[in-house]
Amino acid sequence: MNPIELTQQERDNAFNDAEKASQRQDLKSHCTKIRDGIEKLDKNSGDRAIWELIQNACDLGDSISIEIKITNDSFSFSHNGKPFSFDALCSLVKQVSSRDKENNKTVGQYGTGFLTTHAFSRKFTIWGSLQIKENVFIDIDKFEVDREFDVMDDFIKKMSRQINNAKALIKDGEPTEKRCCTIFTYPLSDKSFEVAFRAVSAAKQLMPYV
Numbered sequence: 001m002n003p004i005e006l007t008q009q010e011r012d013n014a015f016n017d018a019e020k021a022s023q024r025q026d027l028k029s030h031c032t033k034i035r036d037g038i039e040k041l042d043k044n045s046g047d048r049a050i051w052e053l054i055q056n057a058c059d060l061g062d063s064i065s066i067e068i069k070i071t072n073d074s075f076s077f078s079h080n081g082k083p084f085s086f087d088a089l090c091s092l093v094k095q096v097s098s099r100d101k102e103n104n105k106t107v108g109q110y111g112t113g114f115l116t117t118h119a120f121s122r123k124f125t126i127w128g129s130l131q132i133k134e135n136v137f138i139d140i141d142k143f144e145v146d147r148e149f150d151v152m153d154d155f156i157k158k159m160s161r162q163i164n165n166a167k168a169l170i171k172d173g174e175p176t177e178k179r180c181c182t183i184f185t186y187p188l189s190d191k192s193f194e195v196a197f198r199a200v201s202a203a204k205q206l207m208p209y210v
Contacts, residue, residue, distance in 0.1 A: 024156060030094040031155045034147060037095070037115035038122070046119035046195035050203040053077045053117065053184070056110065067181075068200060070188075075120050075196040078183040083129035083137060086170060092126075093145055093162045120186040120196050122148040128182035130169050138173030 050068070057064050060081025069076045088110075090096075097111025117124070123146040129137040145162060149155035188196055 023160075027094075027156045027159050028152065030096070031152060031159055033112070034095050034115065035152070035155065037112045038118050038147065041116065041119050043195075045116040046199040047202050048113070049116040049119055050199050052113045056114065057081050065181075068203070070193075070196055070200050072193060073188050074185055075188055075200075076183055076185040078181045080181045083131045083178055083182060084126075084140065085131055086166065089126075089130060089140075089143075089166045089169075090163060093159060093166065117184075117186065118147060119199075120188060120192050122146070124184050124186045126182065126184060127179075129176075129179045130173070131178070132170065132175065135178075136175050137178045138169050139176055139179065140169065143169075 054066060057066055057077075057079035058081075060079065065080045067076075067078045069078075084092075092110045092114075095110060095112065095115065123144060126140055126143040126145070128140045130140050131137050143165065146158050147155070149158065186192075186196070
């Protein structure tokens with residue numbers, strides 16, 4: 001019987017294929033969790049979304065200022081809490097909560113409750129700062145998180161690109177000072193404007209009691 005041979009190139013190819021398969025499995029798990037969460041949204045999800053955003057912001061500091069703006073075509077939420085770390089930005093893309101992390105004291109993690117904000121739109125953009133080390137930051141300009149898809153494979157590819165975009169900020173971004181705030185902006189359709197307007201109106205009525 002002839003000995004079984006495996007060239008180094010074949011071994012490298014097999015290893016790379018295994019790495020890609022493992023990464024895809026990981027991304028598919030996150031995408032499936034997000035898809036299932038979005039499918040559970042109902043007519044009251046927009047009302048809850050405001051409080052999810054407020055809670056996430058309050059977790060990022062002891063004295064937080066929040067601003068909410070709504071126009072005919074956009075909803076935006078800003079806060080002056082701690083900026084993103086790379087871990088927090090990827091946690092947002094993958095929708096990983098602090099309960100899923102080894103260190104559940106890490107701030108800036110976004111659990112499934114954040115999915116309620118998709119009652120406004122399946123996509124949003126982020127403006128703010130990415131902290132590299134103490135007093136060193138990189139600007140985040142219109143970083144897009146997009147959860148619009150028809151088939152799972154498209155969603156997996158989108159998530160992969162968004163993670164690569166986060167890595168590119170570290171690789172290519174210019175060091176700068178921390179921006180004053182972090183802003184989430186959601187584009188609105190005529191239908192989702194009604195959802196967002198009702199949510200903001202309800203929040204204004206309840207805020208004095210919270």
